[in-house]
Amino acid sequence: MIKLLIVDDHAVVRSGLLLLLDGKQGIEVVGEAADGDEGICKAVELKPNVVLMDLSMPNGKDGLTATTELKKVLPETAILILTMHDDEEYLFHSIHAGASGYILKSAPHEELLWAIKSVASGNAYLYPTATKKLMGEYLERIKNGENGGTYETLSEREKEILSLVAKGYSNKEIAEQLILSVKTVETHKAKVMEKLGLKTRPELVKYAMKKGLLNFES
Known part of the structure; x- marks a missing residue:
């Protein structure tokens, strides 16, 4: 029943x-x-x-x-x-x-x-x-290089790291800014790429631009 x-x-x-x-x-x-x-x-x-x-x-x-x-x-x-x-x-x-x-x-x-x-x-x-x-x-996502998950699936920490990587910060610089180890930053970065279905840093930057994450004022 x-x-x-x-x-x-x-x-x-x-x-x-x-x-x-x-x-x-x-x-x-x-x-x-x-x-x-x-x-x-x-x-x-x-x-x-x-x-x-x-x-x-x-x-x-x-x-x-x-x-x-x-x-x-x-x-x-x-x-x-x-x-x-x-x-x-x-x-x-x-x-x-x-x-x-x-x-x-x-x-x-x-x-x-x-x-x-x-x-x-x-x-x-x-x-x-x-x-x-x-x-x-789904087909539009593939066309735009977004064939993975959505931004909403990322944790708050992963969103922070996505933004900083897209702005050109190195893993070491991100680690210092967020008070994390470089290895932890690398792990988060890998998870971001996996969740969003991205393979390269240029793809990540393109994705961040579409999401409006490249504001350098903060």
Whole structure:
């Protein structure tokens, strides 16, 4: 049985989803919430397998913030974003926040049922055109020499070292500035290159320029 929590600020939407999903194909709706704050509290209390999360909730935490916080306390719970926004920015931010899936409210109910079962089993789910958008972003990264991870995957220390390396500081100079050993700086630098999929220092400098990290005033 898949334990499902519905988080949406519209009562009529929650009621409709309850009627549509509860008892269907092994799904049990164990609770509802009207905003992100309530959603987090209910999830911690009820331990659902899947949280069906709306993005735009004006009162309390929005869906993105709630998703990020919920994944920290319940990393095993899958979060499926159910939204009216067919927008790549929302899509990308949702995936980065830790959502396992993204589906539109205009989708047929059979597709919603399949999406819930998919994320509950540990798989990801995206509506068809969303896959095209993610592939488009990936291909653009390759084109721009950014075929690795994103800047957000770097630790704060790694971001510091990325900026300093791009500005031309040597490993020794960085070590002195950050009060680290040269070996530690070299290790961080290697991790930065690996995470971002970069092979050479010129690639790293190009990446830093695009990210606006070459401000020499500080």
